[in-house]
Amino acid sequence: MTDTSTFSLLAPGEPPAFEIVNPAGSSSAFLICDHASNRVPARLGSLGLTEAQRADHIAWDPGAAEMARRLSVLLDAPLVLSGYSRLVIDCNRPRTNPQLMASQSAGVPVPGNTAITDEDSAARLSQLFEPYHEAVETLLAARADRPTTLLSIHSFTPDIGDGEPRPWRIAIAYGRDDRLARLLIPALRADGTIVGDNQPYSVTADSDYSIPVHGERRGIPHVLVETRQDGIRTPETAWQWAEKLAAAYRSIEADAIRLTQSAGAAPPVDRR
Template sequence: MSSPPPALHILAPDEPPAFEVVNPEGPSSAVLLCDHASNAVPRSLPELALQEEALREHTGWDIGAALLSRRLSALLDAPLVLSGYSRLVIDCNRPLGAPSSIPEVSCGVPIPGNTIDAAEARARADACFWPYHNAITALLDARRDRRQRTAILSVHSFTPSMPGQDRPWHAAVLYGRDRRLAAPFIELLRREPGLCVGDNEPYHVSAGGDYGIPVHGEARGLPCVLLEIRQDGLLSAEGVEAWAQRLAAIYREIEARGLAGGA
């Protein structure tokens, strides 16, 4: 078991911050979140950084999600908050303490750099998890104080296959207790010729397995949805642009129906 680095030393002063906020004053009713935007690892965690293949793959981040989020932010003129470090450092869309928060095994791949004690887990949360979520909280609080209509769109990507399962869905619309955004997204995506759209599959949102939608969306009473795009649709600039244009057009139609935001 590795000895825990001090919390202040997880990220060195010259390393990138744990989050990035894009267009914080954007007037759109949409607020975009990208929980798995990066596959970066702090220098203080060299054993984790050695797992180069895992970091390149879905075990390390959501491939294409950051590019898609940034383009959606530009098309909708919407605020966007992106995580700054790999989900293997700490997963920003998992409750702290859940086995998948700092996974010792991810997608069947052992992650020996994550055999850590509670002190290092707290240090990673203080360095990478809480700054990201505190930035989202501050953004949402400011919009609430301005009485600005707000809906949460959490942008992710998923692998075309898992062991024993090929995934036919080109996109998936995930939700928990609140289907206000999910229902029209599913309806409008399924109008697109040739698209196979998952309704809460291959994943679903739950308070025990997710953080962003339950905490930033449902707990505030805001319409919220988690959008998953299959990664092979995001491997080129053309693919990213096509999905960004499609999702932006759908969100504008949902907005026009008056379904896209709460105060």
């Protein structure tokens, strides 16, 4: 997409749209973190939200970036993190999804998103969403001749706002291609951990972007990993879950690599 915006969304000195960690990592695992940050460009102010609302899960996936960074170290895996809040633009929504620049999230109105101009919308797409995904694409293309799996690291709320607790400590989500999930779920369950199998969320082409585009379309075995947020509130606990996930991945890595080498990968999907 051509950048039709006439202004720079990010001021000099603000962080870039994405961060790349350990790009030459030796692991077969390639990590992404779509909801790593709750940062809002200064130009957009507070989006009309309180500081507490901007610190809440509607703005990002608390704990996910910490866990992903640790996983990158433990596995020696490349990692790409989005630099800005999902409320500015959600890097895991198709461009046509109404939640791409949500005017409300989990019942919370987002005043700064109720009347987005075409210019502002174009700037968010071309200066945040697209650079992040282009970074992922470029890195994946550069290692096309190496065995690669894709792990998209997220976190989910302990309940859905009704006080009813979600039992899963960690969850593996997928769409049309469950090959890596079928390996990783039993490995995570081996010590009795309650692991969601496409619960509380699954991956669909209408609601998700990263897995359909970078995983399914490329035929790369993949999973979306969701860890319950109350388990990763501190760096120490996020590291513990990273260690558990790293150990589970290592235990199935040889089989995962075989998946990458087998013919008949998942069928391609249309590019959105």
